[in-house]
Amino acid sequence: MGATYHQFCPVAKAMELFDERWTLLVVRELVLGSKRFNDLRRGLPRMSPSLLSKRLHQLSAAGVVERRTVGDEVHYTLTDAGLELRSVVEALGSWGARWIGTLGDSDLDPRLLMWDMHRRVDTSAVPVGRTVVKFRIRDVQQRAGDWWLVLDGHDVDICDVDPGFDVSLTVSATLRGLTEIWSGDMSWHEALRAEVLGISGPESLRRGFPGWFVLPRTSDVRRALPGRPSISSADS
Amino acid sequence: MGATYHQFCPVAKAMELFDERWTLLVVRELVLGSKRFNDLRRGLPRMSPSLLSKRLHQLSAAGVVERRTVGDEVHYTLTDAGLELRSVVEALGSWGARWIGTLGDSDLDPRLLMWDMHRRVDTSAVPVGRTVVKFRIRDVQQRAGDWWLVLDGHDVDICDVDPGFDVSLTVSATLRGLTEIWSGDMSWHEALRAEVLGISGPESLRRGFPGWFVLPRTSDVRRALPGRPSISSADS
């Protein structure tokens, strides 16, 4: 499959596996906890199912991934070798967060963003009972810009069609703004002040809302570049 | 050049650069200290010069590498962003050392091995004056199996043709054996006992010889796999 470098160096041997497109992103998804084929797909929207299938086979052959049937579900999990790739993924993520400049428009994807947000909800921080957050991504055309996050106990669902529940809170944002919050380039508070973000609903929910999410680890990485421009605030 | 993943994730953005074949190995060479085009080539024997050139351009465009003319020499050096890739290279190298099993025959390369050994000589450990070590890789055909390591002060040269100096020490080894020593799968001592290595010459030199080299960092990594089989010694 992957071509060999004909080198004994362990970096080269490792890269024989990981220099293939998508491979390390599949690992990233598994590190983040996705186990099922279609969940992996949601985290890798542009990847074709056949290629995902192929990569899972390769990773399995390499001893990184294990495929198991659990009840009537198929689970892909990391082996011990795979778990130790977390350090590689984190090193790359930290480097990327520090050194990659402003994202291009084509890197912004509401589906992927909402999928990532939905899986990083801290359910213990959300009020008891059902809470429904409607997201409106202002600058994305109707269909793709409306999302409903349904929180209920430990269940977190993200829908791109109206599930029909009463909406507890409505969040409006630009795609870039919400992505920059999520990336750690801007705080929720800064975004509100800059009006790339708006939250409407009962004050207690509005205040609590930012705390319902655990930002990705890379959001904490100190930026080396002037980087993805945060709101250059004259005050504060 | 490299295709985009259309993802805002910093891992994905980083991999847009590094999922291309050879790219991270070029970075590895720079991390190891090579600066000049033809030195880089020596550490990447199977890479075509045009591709190396292209990769250097790409890395330069990405802000990882800087090309400078120093006197009449051209130097490629890592920028601050590039220097921080050391953590990525080391994470990959450690993972590879732990989890990659036995090397295939096609991963063994005397040229690359001798090049790597030559640049990890601890000149302070070598006797003063000129010392010439002749290596004979037993199982490699004449031409490719004979190497001369010329040590003189801080100068270290490796030759694949007889430079004509008196030989101070002769080392004979199998290609796999010497590679395994270098990889940390076997100690010099074990190799001597197993007779995959032989050293002939004055005893003081013979005894000192192993200490003239600083093994790669990954040689210290604890193996997770039964792995590249070390000599299974009944005794110890």
Added chain:
DNA sequence: CGGTATCCCCGTCGATACTG
């Protein structure tokens, strides 16, 4: 030494459809 230029092949990947 420090690269470019060229050429062409073949494999990868993307897209889409389809199946149990």
Added chain:
DNA sequence: CAGTATCGACGGGGATACCG
């Protein structure tokens, strides 16, 4: 849900030659 099948293009990259 969990994949496989098929198919075509496109361009990456290997090899080699060549240049200042």
